[in-house]
Amino acid sequence: MIFSRPVEYSLRALSYLATLENGSVAMARDVAEATDIPPFFLAKILQDLARQGLLVSQKGPTGGFRLKDAPEKVSLLRVVEAVQKEPIAGRCPAGHTPCTRSTACGFHESWVPVQDRVVEYLKGTTLAEAARSLDRKRPKASKNRKRTGKG
Numbered sequence: 001m002i003f004s005r006p007v008e009y010s011l012r013a014l015s016y017l018a019t020l021e022n023g024s025v026a027m028a029r030d031v032a033e034a035t036d037i038p039p040f041f042l043a044k045i046l047q048d049l050a051r052q053g054l055l056v057s058q059k060g061p062t063g064g065f066r067l068k069d070a071p072e073k074v075s076l077l078r079v080v081e082a083v084q085k086e087p088i089a090g091r092c093p094a095g096h097t098p099c100t101r102s103t104a105c106g107f108h109e110s111w112v113p114v115q116d117r118v119v120e121y122l123k124g125t126t127l128a129e130a131a132r133s134l135d136r137k138r139p140k141a142s143k144n145r146k147r148t149g150k151g
Contacts, residue, residue: 002118007083009037009045011130014054014079018071018131025064045083052082071131077122089119 003011012035020026028046032039046065050057054074055065067074081087094105 003080004084005041006045007080009035009042010049010079010083011076012037013042013046014049014067014074014127015130015134017055017065017067018074018127019135020066022070023066025058025062025066027064031065049079049082054079054082067127071128072126074127075123076125076127076130077119079127080122088122089115 013031016031016035017026026034028043029039031037031046032042035042037045046055047057049055050065054068056068057063057065077088092105093107093111096103096105
């Protein structure tokens with residue numbers, strides 16, 4: 001994957017939450033189990049996503065997490081940039097600052113078109129679309145997963 005582990009886990013968790021009925025909440029441990037994300041790591045990620053305004057955290061025995069906005073209104077780009085806390089576009093793979101057309105690094109000419117395509121895909125894809133896509137693949141994936149003995 002071209003993204004960090006927190007970004008990958010955030011996309012996975014939010015896509016799962018997008019499958020819940022409107023207004024339903026899920027506990028962090030249930031999201032972790034359903035998405036195969038380490039629970040201790042996911043709890044931190046979900047809290048951060050709530051602080052970034054993507055999730056609502058409800059406390060108490062019937063609490064959990066839910067999407068703040070409808071999944072059709074949340075682009076994958078919004079998720080990625082909330083977790084990275086900086087825009088994707090304009091990041092230099094060589095680590096130069098600034099890296100612009102006038103002060104371009106060696107990767108610039110080949111990297112910018114790739115970066116633009118990734119940004120356009122993320123901008124044009126919503127959590128609802130990601131959730132539907134994952135849901136179509138889930139039955140195939142679950143047949144190949146080892147059973148852990150849990151019901």
